Amino acid sequence: MRTAFVETVCALARADRRVMLLTADLGYNALEPFAAAFPERFFNVGVAEQNMIGVATGLAAGGMIPFCYSIAPFAALRPYEFLRNGPILHRSRVRVAGVGAGFEYGTAGPSHHGIDDAAALRPHPGLTIVTPAEPAQLAAALRATWDQDGPVYYRIGKDDAVRVPGLDGRFRAGRAEIVRDGRDVALIAMGTLASEACAAADLLAERGISASVAVVSTFNPSPVDDLTELVRAHALIVSVEAQYVAGGLGSLVAETIAEDGAAARLVRIGVRNPPQSFSGSQRFYHALHELDRDAIARRVLTVLAGERV
Amino acid sequence: MNRDSGESAVTGRRVRELILRESHRAHVGHIGSALSIADIVAALYGGILRIPSLGDTERDRFILSKGHAALALYAALALRGWITAEQLATYCGDGSLLGVHPEHELPGVEFSSGSLGHGLSIGAGCALAARATGSARRTFVLLSDAELDEGSTWEAAMFAAHHRLDGLYAIVDANGQQAFGYTRDVLAIENAAERFAAFGWDAREVDGHDGAALRAAVDEAASVPEPHLLLARTTFGRGVSFMERRIKWHYWPMSPEEYATAMRDVAAT
Numbered sequence: 307m308r309t310a311f312v313e314t315v316c317a318l319a320r321a322d323r324r325v326m327l328l329t330a331d332l333g334y335n336a337l338e339p340f341a342a343a344f345p346e347r348f349f350n351v352g353v354a355e356q357n358m359i360g361v362a363t364g365l366a367a368g369g370m371i372p373f374c375y376s377i378a379p380f381a382a383l384r385p386y387e388f389l390r391n392g393p394i395l396h397r398s399r400v401r402v403a404g405v406g407a408g409f410e411y412g413t414a415g416p417s418h419h420g421i422d423d424a425a426a427l428r429p430h431p432g433l434t435i436v437t438p439a440e441p442a443q444l445a446a447a448l449r450a451t452w453d454q455d456g457p458v459y460y461r462i463g464k465d466d467a468v469r470v471p472g473l474d475g476r477f478r479a480g481r482a483e484i485v486r487d488g489r490d491v492a493l494i495a496m497g498t499l500a501s502e503a504c505a506a507a508d509l510l511a512e513r514g515i516s517a518s519v520a521v522v523s524t525f526n527p528s529p530v531d532d533l534t535e536l537v538r539a540h541a542l543i544v545s546v547e548a549q550y551v552a553g554g555l556g557s558l559v560a561e562t563i564a565e566d567g568a569a570a571r572l573v574r575i576g577v578r579n580p581p582q583s584f585s586g587s588q589r590f591y592h593a594l595h596e597l598d599r600d601a602i603a604r605r606v607l608t609v610l611a612g613e614r615v
Numbered sequence: 616m617n618r619d620s621g622e623s624a625v626t627g628r629r630v631r632e633l634i635l636r637e638s639h640r641a642h643v644g645h646i647g648s649a650l651s652i653a654d655i656v657a658a659l660y661g662g663i664l665r666i667p668s669l670g671d672t673e674r675d676r677f678i679l680s681k682g683h684a685a686l687a688l689y690a691a692l693a694l695r696g697w698i699t700a701e702q703l704a705t706y707c708g709d710g711s712l713l714g715v716h717p718e719h720e721l722p723g724v725e726f727s728s729g730s731l732g733h734g735l736s737i738g739a740g741c742a743l744a745a746r747a748t749g750s751a752r753r754t755f756v757l758l759s760d761a762e763l764d765e766g767s768t769w770e771a772a773m774f775a776a777h778h779r780l781d782g783l784y785a786i787v788d789a790n791g792q793q794a795f796g797y798t799r800d801v802l803a804i805e806n807a808a809e810r811f812a813a814f815g816w817d818a819r820e821v822d823g824h825d826g827a828a829l830r831a832a833v834d835e836a837a838s839v840p841e842p843h844l845l846l847a848r849t850t851f852g853r854g855v856s857f858m859e860r861r862i863k864w865h866y867w868p869m870s871p872e873e874y875a876t877a878m879r880d881v882a883a884t
Binding site: 362 | 726733735736739741742745748
């Protein structure tokens with residue numbers, strides 16, 4: 307997804323001289339094409355994320371459209387208050403890309419895991435949060451949002467190979483994308499974990515369970531209408547995210563059900579335990595937190611069998 | 616947009632009178648901090664800043680990073696005629712754009728501030744945007760000395776020096792006080808100019824109550840191809856005898872008797 311990011315931002319920069327790229331010393335072996343093509347609009351600000359967001363706030367006020375890049379927790383959480391009192395308060399055209407959504411930086415450990423960035427930013431109505439599920443969708447999202455008013459946070463993966471069957475790179479701001487229609491359960495997923503939700507739906511189909519799969523690619527403003535339709539149409543809803551469930555997609559779906567008064571039962575799949583110190587791959591962490599296809603399918607079967615989980 | 620009353624309308628004494636009048640009417644504090652920068656703000660809006668009109672895209676940018684002294688800025692904007700006396704009289708009222716800290720929706724305020732340590736990085740971005748678009752406009756950031764406690768200020772200082780943002784002017788209101796005590800007791804920053812110089816800034820010290828000296832310092836700095844730091848030596852509460860160098864007047868509002876004394880003191884300056 308990093309390749310799609312830099313290729314698309316390069317294309318935008320070719321078309322519009324206002325587009326700049328700032329990084330807090332991350333993106334080695336990814337951002338070089340932009341740096342080579344637009345050296346006067348590329349700034350490695352050093353390991354200083356607060357300053358990066360402050361500088362971007364000043365740049366946006368001067369008519370530029372700065373993209374700021376770092377690993378998700380450093381992009382979103384270290385400068386959190388600079389985002390709040392800068393681009394959000396001033397409604398600036400600042401774009402922040404937090405790379406490594408979920409456990410993509412698995413072996414780097416908890417300091418690098420992006421499991422709370424989107425939830426932490428979600429309270430702010432003035433901030434658009436885009437959570438693409440595959441590279442083509444990120445490219446479409448960038449093209450749809452790059453020059454809109456107000457700030458945008460892109461929670462992106464670094465995996466260039468991930469694909470979500472049926473998504474075909476579609477992105478519509480404020481909408482959820484339905485990639486599979488089913489009757490028995492709706493899996494509502496966010497980020498690249500949507501591909502695991504699709505694989506889980508395949509496993510469920512083998513057991514005679516018909517699952518819908520929806521991808522939430524705009525986390526804020528949330529796709530309330532699409533989610534409301536889903537929770538009305540299914541008796542069982544399962545949210546799937548590589549993020550803490552509190553404040554994340556699980557909370558969003560719970561709010562939707564509660565505010566609509568729908569009768570659906572909700573099962574929230576996500577991270578619930580405090581961080582631990584051991585190392586491991588993304589696959590390891592997905593298994594540990596029961597986020598992978600097998601765990602998702604197992605959970606659905608257990609619930610449908612009438613057992614409390 | 617209101618008519619510009621001109622630079623000569625802005626003097627330190629008039630700024631002080633408005634600070635006292637409005638803080639007393641609203642029964643709000645931060646008086647000593649605003650009085651501390653009255654002469655700096657008067658020098659800026661009385662001649663240093665090139666602002667042909669508030670809507671001029673080539674206007675110099677001013678960021679009051681020590682946002683809690685907003686009343687001094689409101690006074691200067693009022694004296695220039697950019698906000699009306701009626702607007703000024705809404706200070707701290709319900710629904711007013713003139714709160715304790717400046718908000719960008721008020722004409723004449725470039726950025727909302729109030730969270731210390733935020734302004735210098737925004738100023739660096741403003742200076743970089745000017746360079747990127749080939750503009751000669753300058754950016755002035757007014758910080759408190761206690762704001763130098765914030766690590767983010769030094770991130771911005773490194774960035775501005777590395778990119779030699781010579782259109783950036785940081786003025787530090789060095790009154791030696793902060794909310795809870797004197798800076799020498801809380802977190803010493805006595806050699807701030809040396810520290811900025813060590814970071815690669817064009818750093819100089821100046822009397823923050825001498826408008827001509829401030830203006831001369833800005834003029835002298837202009838030819839140096841580095842970001843500029845003016846360490847402006849000031850007296851907290853300057854001009855009001857019972858407030859000068861007194862910690863209490865960071866937050867305290869005035870009684871009617873204190874207000875009368877304060878106005879007499881300022882009239883005598």
